[in-house]
Structures are given as structure tokens and as C-alpha cells.
Amino acid sequence: MSARDDILAGVRRALREADTSPVHVSRGYRDTRPADVHLFVERVEDYRAVVVRCALDEVEARISDALPRDARAVVPDGLPWRVPGSVADDGLSALDLDDVDAVVTGATVGIAETGTIVLSHGPGEGRRALTLVPDLHVCVVRADQVVADVPDAFAVLDPDRPTTWVSGPSATSDIELDRVEGVHGPRRLHVIVAG
Amino acid sequence: MSATFVGMPAFPVAARTALADTQLRANLAHATGTIRAKRAKVVAEVDNWEELRLAAAGIKDNTLLHLEEHLVRLEESLTRQGAVVHWARDAAEACTIVADVAKSHGVDEVVKVKSMATGEIELNEALAKEGIAAWETDLAELIVQLGDDLPSHILVPAIHRNRAEIREIFLSHMAAAGRPAPDDLTDEPARLADAARLHLREKFLRAKVGVSGANFAVADSGTLVVVESEGNGRMCLTLPEVLVTVVGIEKIVPTWADLDVFLQLLPRSSTGERMNPYTSTWSGVTPGDGPQEVHVVLLDNGRTRALADDVGRQALRCIRCSACLNVCPVYERTGGHAYGSVYPGPIGAILNPLLKGVGVDAQTDSLPYASSLCGACFEACPVRIDIPSVLVDLRAQVVDSHRGDRFPKAEALAMKATALAFGSGGRLGAAEKASGLVGRLLGGGGRRRLPGGRKLLGRLPGPGAAWTDARDLPTPPAESFRAWWKRTGGRG
Amino acid sequence: MRVALMVTCVNDAMFPDTGKAVVRLLRRLGVDVDFPTGQTCCGQPMVNTGYLDEAVPVVRTFVHAFAGYDAVVTPSGSCAGSARHQHSIVARRSGDAGLEKAVAEVSPNVYELSEFLVDVLGVADVGAYFPHTITYHPTCHSLRMLGVGDRPMRLLRQVRGMRIKELPAAEQCCGFGGTFALKNSDTSVAMGNDKARHVGETGAEILVAGDNSCLMHIGGMLSRQRSGVRVMHLAEVLASTEDADPPMHPVEAHPVDASRSDIGGRV
Incomplete structure (x- = not known):
């Protein structure tokens, strides 16, 4: 018998005498609440990320403020804002990306309650490696992309797309459970909340 | 490694x-x-x-x-x-x-x-x-x-x-x-x-x-x-x-x-x-x-075995958060290596025996006992695994796996004897009289008393030494509650 | 209301003063408490060590002794927890439908003392007087298995003449754990030492709790460490009045030897 058939038979055997009547799951926790952009800003800042708010037509200026002078920045296809001097991602290798200082992207969702940004890596957000290897991630979140909480985020995300949930810069608590920001992922996260 | x-x-x-x-x-x-x-x-x-x-x-x-x-x-x-x-x-x-x-x-x-x-x-x-x-x-x-x-x-x-x-x-x-x-x-x-x-x-x-x-x-x-x-x-x-x-x-x-x-x-x-x-x-x-x-x-690696356990099945809800380790008073003092597995702490004390089965090796069988059953783990568990109840059930499985042993452990004999004494109030009263006597004999030579004045027992023999090596123990009282009630009708 | 005292095997044999205190307290509050002499033990020592078959006759004795009472009061969170949460497991294991039924009838009527006073009698001030400084340890089973919450504290706060000191890390287990104290005595002792240290930090004269088995463990360590702190059951504190200070044995003066009061000091 194949391992697959053996395991499935084992599962069947294990549950032969079990009471399999369904347990009721209350979904009251999904009650919708209004999204609070102020809370989103506060919570992102709690992770020691830099957050700035601006009008939609100021985004390009704020991106430029966020990038250090002479920083080599990479941008994904489909980014709706111009980033002068940046290189486009045309399939750069990991080593190439390691030589880049910063990446500028949009996002799909912002979660107010947890201060989380979710990328689903479509146009304007780029493939996953792009927002991983460079040390500074400048991420633009439109105020209308902010939802109240985690359940609201799942409701708008597409499971067929890869997603990356970003809550602050990379961090570790592995040494005496003291939190240190800045490990393998971007050590700096700069969030521009627009609109 | x-x-x-x-x-x-x-x-x-x-x-x-x-x-x-x-x-x-x-x-x-x-x-x-x-x-x-x-x-x-x-x-x-x-x-x-x-x-x-x-x-x-x-x-x-x-x-x-x-x-x-x-x-x-x-x-x-x-x-x-x-x-x-x-x-x-x-x-x-x-x-x-x-x-x-x-x-x-x-x-x-x-x-x-x-x-x-x-x-x-x-x-x-x-x-x-x-x-x-x-x-x-x-x-x-x-x-x-x-x-x-x-x-x-x-x-x-x-x-x-x-x-x-x-x-x-x-x-x-x-x-x-x-x-x-x-x-x-x-x-x-x-x-x-x-x-x-x-x-x-x-x-x-x-x-x-x-x-x-x-x-x-x-x-x-x-x-x-x-x-x-x-x-x-x-x-x-x-x-x-x-x-x-x-x-x-x-x-x-x-x-x-x-x-x-x-x-x-x-x-x-x-x-x-x-x-x-x-x-x-x-x-x-x-x-x-x-x-x-x-x-x-x-x-799989033992998961279907755990799934078959009506009480233990809930351990498969575990999302490996480790909250139970962090609140466990035993884990806090012994650390994780003592559990002998990548799954230490309260969840390890149930998951390892559930995945491997009990009655096979003494290390695994010792894990369900590695808990004071204080319940802090259950309270912290985000998926509500009732770890104390699973621990107690696994202890029973460990004991049951040894019921056929040719030479029962001293503990098993002691439990049988205790169960017999607890079988009736009369038998327990007699046992208390005997233990009071023994206690007074054991405590006879000691001069120290507990704060409050009760006399102390000396070092107990056998497994009781695990108690008296680190903690004082009062001598049994002259009269049990039962004997007092019988004598006074509760109005002494 | 027919009320029975379930004194518990540990109190019966080792701490009869606690049982007497419950009787005195309840009678003072107008409850004519009975002591069914057929009672022995709740069976928890067997259940928690894995000896379920051995627990069957003990549970049978229990339901036989306490059948027909409206309330069964016990000065032990742990034993009340055993009756309410474990007896049904033992009965199911026995395969005896009669026992299962008897357990289903008796176990919901079992109350830990503070639950009975607060929930059934509806009192918080039991008229106690106890001119001492105490600290209170909420035992694990009363706290987490029964969920007695702040009931013991509500009762203690009404005791006249008494000062209460807050116990650091109060909700952490003392390390008793029944046969855990023997099977894993090193860990149990490590936990008990920390609890005893926290008790010492409060400066209280007396450590109060609702379970004498935990107190036997912590008190045994406090005594071994020559801390001078004594332990007392909640029932004995609540039973104390101006006319009848608790039946306290004369306190023997212990020379508190600082060099021996640290962890692990031996006799």
C-alpha cells in the first residue's frame, strides 16, 4: 500500500468510533467595524517603522524624502508613482538585489488593529524577493486600503496570490526575548499613508 | 549537529x-x-x-x-x-x-x-x-x-x-x-x-x-x-x-x-x-x-495514533505557539531539555506520548507526570487544549500499560492498599489510628516543632523521604477529625 | 437544606482543626452541618497518579456517603475539583451505569468552602476577628479548576483586626501537585522554595490558603527554612472570633537564624 493510502486508512481507523458531529463555530468575531487610519498609523509606528501621512498628490515627493540621497532604488512594474533615478525590476538576481539600497512599492491592504501591511505581489508591488533583499522598504498604502482588522483583510485577499504580511521591519526576540529590529528582511520600513 | x-x-x-x-x-x-x-x-x-x-x-x-x-x-x-x-x-x-x-x-x-x-x-x-x-x-x-x-x-x-x-x-x-x-x-x-x-x-x-x-x-x-x-x-x-x-x-x-x-x-x-x-x-x-x-x-509520524485517542486528540489542535511553556512553573525551572524532545513543556508532556505511544520507554512514560496539574497551560492555550485532563488520561494509560507486569511497582501496590483503606469510613478510621501511632513513634525523638507548635516527624522511610528531605512534616494529631466527631458529635 | 461536611482525607488524618473550624463557622452562620461517617477520600490521589480502576471503589464510597444532601461543603479546592471534574471520568471508566447516575446527582452539589459561603449562603462578612498579618495564596485548583475567583479574598477582607499583604507571583503553583511532590520532588521543591521566598517577602506572620495539602508543602518548606511564618487554612481564619481565638498551639520561639533561612537549609 502506498504511504498515501496507508495514512488515509490510518486516519479512517483512528476516527472509526469518534463522534464526528460538527462543532458549532461562532463567527461573531467577524463583526465589521470601521477602519481607523489613525490607529493604523499608530500601530505601524509601534513597530518602530517610520510613518508619514500625505495627500494623494504628494506621494512622489514623500517617496523622494524617504530615499537617502544617492540611494540605489528598485521599483516594480506598475508602480503608479515616478521614482526618479530608480531601476526597474527586470528579473534582477538575488545578488543584484543585494546591491540595491531600497525598494519602493504599493500594497494591497493595511490592517489598522495590528499595524500590518499586506502585499499580494501584483503590479506595483512586485515579486516577493524585491521587497525582501534591499535594506529599506518604502511602502505606499492608500488610506482607502486600510481595513479594521485581520478578518477584514482575509476577506479582500486572494489566496491564489502569494502574500506577504509585513508588520514593521524585520526583528528578532531570540536573545533573551529582547526585541531587536533589523535582521534579514529590510531593516528599515518607511510607510507612506496617502489620502 | x-x-x-x-x-x-x-x-x-x-x-x-x-x-x-x-x-x-x-x-x-x-x-x-x-x-x-x-x-x-x-x-x-x-x-x-x-x-x-x-x-x-x-x-x-x-x-x-x-x-x-x-x-x-x-x-x-x-x-x-x-x-x-x-x-x-x-x-x-x-x-x-x-x-x-x-x-x-x-x-x-x-x-x-x-x-x-x-x-x-x-x-x-x-x-x-x-x-x-x-x-x-x-x-x-x-x-x-x-x-x-x-x-x-x-x-x-x-x-x-x-x-x-x-x-x-x-x-x-x-x-x-x-x-x-x-x-x-x-x-x-x-x-x-x-x-x-x-x-x-x-x-x-x-x-x-x-x-x-x-x-x-x-x-x-x-x-x-x-x-x-x-x-x-x-x-x-x-x-x-x-x-x-x-x-x-x-x-x-x-x-x-x-x-x-x-x-x-x-x-x-x-x-x-x-x-x-x-x-x-x-x-x-x-x-x-x-x-x-x-x-x-x-x-504522519504518529499523528494518526494521536488522532485515535479520544481524550488526547485535542493535542492535534496545537499551533506551536509555546504559550504553555512560558506560563508553566515546571518548564520555567527545568527548561526544555529535560523533556527529551523538540516538543518540551506542557504540550510536549502530552504530544510526545500521544505521538509515540506509552508503555514503550520510561522516558516517554515519565512525561505525563512532569506536571503539578496547576492548569496554567490550559488557561493560556489559544486553541483551548485541556492539557491537565490529557495529562491525567495519559497517566492512566501509562499505569494501564503496566497492569499485566509480573512484578507490580511498589506504587501500584501502595495505591491498591490505599484504595482498600478508602473503601469505607470504618477501615479508614482504623488506618488513621495506626498512622497516628506510627507518626508519634517516628516523631518521638524530634524536638523541633512547626511554627504554630505542632511536632515534626523525622525523616520518613521509602518514597516518603522525597518529602521529608526538603520539607518538614507535622506528626499526625492525637485524634483524627473522624474520632473527634464520634466523641463529641461535632460540639467539642 | 441538608448540608454535609466533606472533610477530606488529608484534613481528617492530619489537620482535624480545619474540619472543626468549618463546623464551628457553619454553625455560627446557622447551618446545621452533618458529617457522614461513611466518607473517606475523593479519589484524587489515585486519579492523578493514573490509577483509575483503584479510584472506582473510592468514588463509589463517596457518592454513597454524600447521596441525598443538598450541599456538600469541603475545605479544599482540589478535592471539590476532583468531585466535580473527575468523578464522572472514573464512573464512565467503571462501566457501572448506576455509579454514573449517582455521580451525576452528587457531584454538582459539591462546593468549596468559599463558594458555599459566598454563592449559597450569600455572605461575605462571616463575623470573624483575627488580629494578625496574613498573606493569601490562591491554590491552583480553586483558582483554575473551580474558578473561585476573588471569593476567598472577599471573605478575608471582611475579617476584623486582620491585615492582608499581597503575595508576589501569587497565582503561580506552589509545586505540591499530589504525587508530583514525590515523583518529581526536585522540581516540586524548587517551586516550593520560590513560593516560600515570596511569602517571606510579604513580611506576613501567617500564610493562608484554602487547601491544606498545598499548605503542608509550603509550610513544610517555611519550617525547614526556619522562616518563622506559619500556615493556616482559610476556614480557621474565618472561624476565629473575639471570644474564641483559634485553637492555636502555643507558638514555640524559633531562633530565626538568618544563615539558615535561605533556600535548602536542612535540619
């Missing part, structure tokens, strides 16, 4: 060694104290925490009770999304599958995301035998690997090490594994994290094959989820050309939307954060993004 849990002594013996290590106890008390406070703060923020716990337990129970259906759906979804699905009955089969994938690409190294399942099956050791180096990339796992040590915590495997010890390990052992630690390395956590970043970066950038576990596997979409902090997970899941993910068959949730409860419970229970820095989800192969060859190994 040559360190192994194989041949570990039973819990009480291993605990004695750990308890004698004052540095270890200080490290643990500091670390668990810190994380307990962080967890308490972020859990208190959530007004519907109990509702989330109930929902999580319900979702997991419904899934486990129809596991076959969900497994088949997961396989279909993964295959549809371009992943290759493998099934492994046990550790050896799982290790062979991973090794074969690595060998088919001719590599002599893989980069690894921290994963409990691959620790459980001792994948690194198996790959080493095939000449393949498995580089741990989580900071704590790196500390354990470089120190040729064993993990002692689910979330923070190097929780038993303090910053000074970590600096020593980095300075002495990093060079042999790749880029050496900087000579001027201090024990500041930020400097240590930076040393790990530099050491691992070259490995991430060149790796062809990544190996991971998964926190969740979504049956209807074929989505796998890895929850992490440092970005090492993203590196391993994204940069290599090939990704192999080893997933226990209990990690399934039915739908994408069901994740919404777990991603609220896990970070708060685990690291005490509203959300962990990074969570990655992926469904098979995404053209032009990340690994283009994706394998998933569905692992």
Missing part, C-alpha cells in the same frame, strides 16, 4: 541536572517572565479573546474529525497549484523524500526555515548522512546548531542561552560554518543579530534548495503559511529555485478565511505581539515569483 535527544533519561532525572544549573534557571526565569508579561498585555487588548479561542478550537476539531476529506482536498489543491505532493508515514520516509529532492538538484546544502516538523524527524541529521548540509537560519536555531546544542523551547530554541553565551558560540563556531563573526563582537543583542545577518546572507543568496515547515495548510486553496519574524523565512521561501515543505497532517484548516482567527491568536500567544513581523502565504508555484519547483511532504 551531533547532539541528540536519543537516550535521554526520564524527566525527574534530567530535571535534577537542569535544576542544579543556576545560570540556566536565571536565563529561563528572565526570558519566560519577559514573554509572559508581553503576552498578557496584548491578549488583554482583545475583547473577544475567549470567542477567538472557542472558534479556533471548533475549527480545528471539525477539521480533525473529517481529516481524510480535508487531506484529499489539500492534495488536490496543491497539485492544481503546481506543487508536488508526497506522503510520509514516518520520519525516515519524510527524510528520504527531502534528501531525494536535494540530490536530484545535485546540491550539498539547503537553507532551512525554523520548523518543528523537521526537528521532530531529525531531518538535519538525515541530510548530513547524505552529505548535505542543512543550514538553520532562524537566529535561535542557528545558536543551537553552531553550539552543537539541543533546542529547549518551541519558539526560542536557544532560550536557555544568555547573550554572553551566544557571543561565545558565535566567536568560536561561526567561522567553521561560513563567514566568521566580527572580532569585535559584543554581547549586545543588536550586534549579535547583525553578526547572524552577515553570516547567513551569503547562504541565502546562493542557496538552490530551501526547506521549510508550515504553520497552516489551507485545504481549499492549497495555501501554505509560514509565520516568522526575522525575514529568514522569506529568504528561504523566496530565493531558492526549489522549495520543500514538510507539513504535519494536523496542520490543515479548511478555508483561507479560517486563517483569520489563527493569525489573531498565534502572534499574541507566541511572541506577545499584535502581529509578527512577517507572514508568508503561497499556493504552489507562482510563475516568475519564488521557487518554480515546489514540493510538499505530508507527514
Whole structure:
């Protein structure tokens, strides 16, 4: 018998005498609440990320403020804002990306309650490696992309797309459970909340 | 790594060694104290925490009770999304599958995301035998690997090490594994994290094959989820050309939307954060993004055995947050090594016997007794595993597995005798008279009294010595309550 | 209302003053408490060590002794927890439908003392007087298995003449754990030492709790450490009045030797 058939038979055997009547799951926790952009800003800042708010037509200026002078920045296809001097991602290798200082992207969702940004890596957000290897991630979140909480985020995300949930810069608590920001992922996260 | 849990002594013996290590106890008390406070703060923020716990337990129970259906759906979804699905009955089969994938690409190294399942099956050791180096990339796992040590915590495997010890390990052992630690390395956590970043970066950038576990596997979409902090997970899941993910068959949730409860419970229970820095989800192969060859190994390795246990089945709800370790008064004092497994603490005390079965080895059989049954674990568990009840049930299984022994243990005889005395009030009264007499004889020579004035017993013989070696014990009173009631009708 | 005292095996044999205090307290509050002499033990020592078959006759004795009472009051959170949460498991194991039925009838009527006083009698001030400084340890089973919450504290706060000091890390287990104290004595002792240290830090004269088995463990360590702190059951504190100070044995003067009061000091 194949391992697959053996395991499935084992599962069947294990549950032969079990009471399999369904347990009721209350979904009251999904009650919708209004999204609070102020809370989103506060919570992102709690992770020691830099957050700035601006009008939609100021985004390009704020991106430029966020990038250090002479920083080599990479941008994904489909980014709706111009980033002068940046290189486009045309399939750069990991080593190439390691030589880049910063990446500028949009996002799909912002979660107010947890201060989380979710990328689903479509146009304007780029493939996953792009927002991983460079040390500074400048991420633009439109105020209308902010939802109240985690359940609201799942409701708008597409499971067929890869997603990356970003809550602050990379961090570790592995040494005496003291939190240190800045490990393998971007050590700096700069969030521009627009609109 | 040559360190192994194989041949570990039973819990009480291993605990004695750990308890004698004052540095270890200080490290643990500091670390668990810190994380307990962080967890308490972020859990208190959530007004519907109990509702989330109930929902999580319900979702997991419904899934486990129809596991076959969900497994088949997961396989279909993964295959549809371009992943290759493998099934492994046990550790050896799982290790062979991973090794074969690595060998088919001719590599002599893989980069690894921290994963409990691959620790459980001792994948690194198996790959080493095939000449393949498995580089741990989580900071704590790196500390354990470089120190040729064993993990002692689910979330923070190097929780038993303090910053000074970590600096020593980095300075002495990093060079042999790749880029050496900087000579001027201090024990500041930020400097240590930076040393790990530099050491691992070259490995991430060149790796062809990544190996991971998964926190969740979504049956209807074929989505796998890895929850992490440092970005090492993203590196391993994204940069290599090939990704192999080893997933226990209990990690399934039915739908994408069901994740919404777990991603609220896990970070708060685990690291005490509203959300962990990074969570990655992926469904098979995404053209032009990340690994283009994706394998998933569905692992049994005792899970169907646990599933068959009516009381113990709930342990398969576990999401490996380690909240139960952090609140456990036993774990806080003994640390994780005493449990002899990658799964230490209260969850380990039930999961190991459930996965391996009881009545086979004394080490596993000692685990259900490694608890004072204080219940702090159940209270903290985000998926409401009633660990104390499972512990008690497993103790009964351990006892039952020895009922046929030719030479019953002294404990079994004592329990039978006690049960006989407790069989009637009259018999108990007689036993009390006898014990009062014996107690007065044992206590006869002692001059010390308890504060309050009661006389003390001397050193007890046999197993009772385990009590009197560290604690005073009063002599039994001259008159039991029962005798007093009989004499006075309760109006004495 | 027919009320029975379930004194518990430990109190019966080792701490009869606690049982007497419950009787005195309840009678003072107008409850004519009875002591069914057929009672022995709740069976928890067997159940928690894994000897379920051995627990069957003990549970049978229990339901036989306490059948027909409206309330069964016990000065032990742990034993009340055993009756309410474990007896049904033992009965199911026995395969005896009659026992299952008897357990289902008796176990819901079992109350830990503070639950009975607050929930059934509806009192918080039991008229006690106790001119001492105490600290209170909430035992695990009363706290987490029964969920007695702040009931003991509500009762203690009404005791006249008494000062209460807050116990650091109060909710952490003392390390008793029944046979855990013997099977894993090193760990149990490590936990007990920390608890005893925290008790010492409060400066209280007396440690109060609702379970004498936990107090036997912590008190045994406090005594071994020559701390001078004594332990007392909640019932004995609540039973104390101006006219009848507790039946306290004369306190023997212990020379408190600082060099021996640290962890692990031996006789």
C-alpha cells in the first residue's frame, strides 16, 4: 500500500468510533467595524517603522524624502508613482538585489488593529524577493486600503496570490526575548499613508 | 549537529541536572517572565479573546474529525497549484523524500526555515548522512546548531542561552560554518543579530534548495503559511529555485478565511505581539515569483495514533505557539531539555506520548507526570487544549500499560492498599489510628516543632523521604477529625 | 437544606482543626452541618497518579456517603475539583451505569468552602476577628479548576483586626501537585522554595490558603527554612472570633537564624 493510502486508512481507523458531529463555530468575531487610519498609523509606528501621512498628490515627493540621497532604488512594474533615478525590476538576481539600497512599492491592504501591511505581489508591488533583499522598504498604502482588522483583510485577499504580511521591519526576540529590529528582511520600513 | 535527544533519561532525572544549573534557571526565569508579561498585555487588548479561542478550537476539531476529506482536498489543491505532493508515514520516509529532492538538484546544502516538523524527524541529521548540509537560519536555531546544542523551547530554541553565551558560540563556531563573526563582537543583542545577518546572507543568496515547515495548510486553496519574524523565512521561501515543505497532517484548516482567527491568536500567544513581523502565504508555484519547483511532504509520524485517542486528540489542535511553556512553573525551572524532545513543556508532556505511544520507554512514560496539574497551560492555550485532563488520561494509560507486569511497582501496590483503606469510613478510621501511632513513634525523638507548635516527624522511610528531605512534616494529631466527631458529635 | 461536611482525607488524618473550624463557622452562620461517617477520600490521589480502576471503589464510597444532601461543603479546592471534574471520568471508566447516575446527582452539589459561603449562603462578612498579618495564596485548583475567583479574598477582607499583604507571583503553583511532590520532588521543591521566598517577602506572620495539602508543602518548606511564618487554612481564619481565638498551639520561639533561612537549609 502506498504511504498515501496507508495514512488515509490510518486516519479512517483512528476516527472509526469518534463522534464526528460538527462543532458549532461562532463567527461573531467577524463583526465589521470601521477602519481607523489613525490607529493604523499608530500601530505601524509601534513597530518602530517610520510613518508619514500625505495627500494623494504628494506621494512622489514623500517617496523622494524617504530615499537617502544617492540611494540605489528598485521599483516594480506598475508602480503608479515616478521614482526618479530608480531601476526597474527586470528579473534582477538575488545578488543584484543585494546591491540595491531600497525598494519602493504599493500594497494591497493595511490592517489598522495590528499595524500590518499586506502585499499580494501584483503590479506595483512586485515579486516577493524585491521587497525582501534591499535594506529599506518604502511602502505606499492608500488610506482607502486600510481595513479594521485581520478578518477584514482575509476577506479582500486572494489566496491564489502569494502574500506577504509585513508588520514593521524585520526583528528578532531570540536573545533573551529582547526585541531587536533589523535582521534579514529590510531593516528599515518607511510607510507612506496617502489620502 | 551531533547532539541528540536519543537516550535521554526520564524527566525527574534530567530535571535534577537542569535544576542544579543556576545560570540556566536565571536565563529561563528572565526570558519566560519577559514573554509572559508581553503576552498578557496584548491578549488583554482583545475583547473577544475567549470567542477567538472557542472558534479556533471548533475549527480545528471539525477539521480533525473529517481529516481524510480535508487531506484529499489539500492534495488536490496543491497539485492544481503546481506543487508536488508526497506522503510520509514516518520520519525516515519524510527524510528520504527531502534528501531525494536535494540530490536530484545535485546540491550539498539547503537553507532551512525554523520548523518543528523537521526537528521532530531529525531531518538535519538525515541530510548530513547524505552529505548535505542543512543550514538553520532562524537566529535561535542557528545558536543551537553552531553550539552543537539541543533546542529547549518551541519558539526560542536557544532560550536557555544568555547573550554572553551566544557571543561565545558565535566567536568560536561561526567561522567553521561560513563567514566568521566580527572580532569585535559584543554581547549586545543588536550586534549579535547583525553578526547572524552577515553570516547567513551569503547562504541565502546562493542557496538552490530551501526547506521549510508550515504553520497552516489551507485545504481549499492549497495555501501554505509560514509565520516568522526575522525575514529568514522569506529568504528561504523566496530565493531558492526549489522549495520543500514538510507539513504535519494536523496542520490543515479548511478555508483561507479560517486563517483569520489563527493569525489573531498565534502572534499574541507566541511572541506577545499584535502581529509578527512577517507572514508568508503561497499556493504552489507562482510563475516568475519564488521557487518554480515546489514540493510538499505530508507527514504522519504518529499523528494518526494521536488522532485515535479520544481524550488526547485535542493535542492535534496545537499551533506551536509555546504559550504553555512560558506560563508553566515546571518548564520555567527545568527548561526544555529535560523533556527529551523538540516538543518540551506542557504540550510536549502530552504530544510526545500521544505521538509515540506509552508503555514503550520510561522516558516517554515519565512525561505525563512532569506536571503539578496547576492548569496554567490550559488557561493560556489559544486553541483551548485541556492539557491537565490529557495529562491525567495519559497517566492512566501509562499505569494501564503496566497492569499485566509480573512484578507490580511498589506504587501500584501502595495505591491498591490505599484504595482498600478508602473503601469505607470504618477501615479508614482504623488506618488513621495506626498512622497516628506510627507518626508519634517516628516523631518521638524530634524536638523541633512547626511554627504554630505542632511536632515534626523525622525523616520518613521509602518514597516518603522525597518529602521529608526538603520539607518538614507535622506528626499526625492525637485524634483524627473522624474520632473527634464520634466523641463529641461535632460540639467539642 | 441538608448540608454535609466533606472533610477530606488529608484534613481528617492530619489537620482535624480545619474540619472543626468549618463546623464551628457553619454553625455560627446557622447551618446545621452533618458529617457522614461513611466518607473517606475523593479519589484524587489515585486519579492523578493514573490509577483509575483503584479510584472506582473510592468514588463509589463517596457518592454513597454524600447521596441525598443538598450541599456538600469541603475545605479544599482540589478535592471539590476532583468531585466535580473527575468523578464522572472514573464512573464512565467503571462501566457501572448506576455509579454514573449517582455521580451525576452528587457531584454538582459539591462546593468549596468559599463558594458555599459566598454563592449559597450569600455572605461575605462571616463575623470573624483575627488580629494578625496574613498573606493569601490562591491554590491552583480553586483558582483554575473551580474558578473561585476573588471569593476567598472577599471573605478575608471582611475579617476584623486582620491585615492582608499581597503575595508576589501569587497565582503561580506552589509545586505540591499530589504525587508530583514525590515523583518529581526536585522540581516540586524548587517551586516550593520560590513560593516560600515570596511569602517571606510579604513580611506576613501567617500564610493562608484554602487547601491544606498545598499548605503542608509550603509550610513544610517555611519550617525547614526556619522562616518563622506559619500556615493556616482559610476556614480557621474565618472561624476565629473575639471570644474564641483559634485553637492555636502555643507558638514555640524559633531562633530565626538568618544563615539558615535561605533556600535548602536542612535540619
